[in-house]
Amino acid sequence: MGRTDFARHRCPVARSMAVLGERWAILVLREAFYGTTRFDDFQRHLGIAPNILSARLRSLVAHGLLERGEGPRAEYRLTEKGRDFFPAYLALKRWADRWMAPPEGPVVVLRERVTGEEVTAPPPLGRDGRPLGPEDVRALPGPGASPALRARLGGADA
């Protein structure tokens, strides 16, 4: 059985897995968020094999999250699409810090430069101000839903 081509999925989350659903991709983005721009620095900070790093950077460039400058020692810079992943990275970090951190606590703490306040992803809240869980939410077909998904989820979204 061949590998599923996630880029051809209709669901945007599935499509995003074509670029992000690879163990190193989010760690390369993490380094970019923390200010890394050069191949050698990505390699040193991540302890990643050069061929794997090359492939990950190429994929992130191809999918428009990073752009590469000119020349052999060019810098990799976040695009708007890449920068816009930062809130999702924060939300993932929040979960990871809660459930996967070493006993001493989080490895990295993020602070707003101008205020020194700790930065974490805000939880989604309901109208009543309580955190929303999956059971509080109903999934409805959106404008891009396929007929099969509409049939499965029932009533169209307003």
Added chain:
Amino acid sequence: MGRTDFARHRCPVARSMAVLGERWAILVLREAFYGTTRFDDFQRHLGIAPNILSARLRSLVAHGLLERGEGPRAEYRLTEKGRDFFPAYLALKRWADRWMAPPEGPVVVLRERVTGEEVTAPPPLGRDGRPLGPEDVRALPGPGASPALRARLGGADA
């Protein structure tokens, strides 16, 4: 070169990639968030090969995001650790809907059951109320940082 064992990384985000950094894992969680509990339903909704689905469910159970009931047709239920990933899923969906959706728009819209309000991940905001980007944030070593990371990031966090 062998595959890196992400579960042995110190960074919690890297460790979370041991379970989530696989293309299907987040889509299996997505289905669980939307109410799917049975193997056959996961398989039908995801169009996934049974052996891959088995491996993904087993991994999510082993890492404590799902728990499996008793018996051959047991249900898979989200644990607290699994439910707590919902905000990160919402943040990923927000990014994916913005950058990876088909031209018609998002495939699925989430609405709060009791109010019908659309549910999306709230963006992280700075003290001044503006959305925070990666350049607004400084990474500092947390209580679980290794000596190498402390040396790299400089001054310890308060």
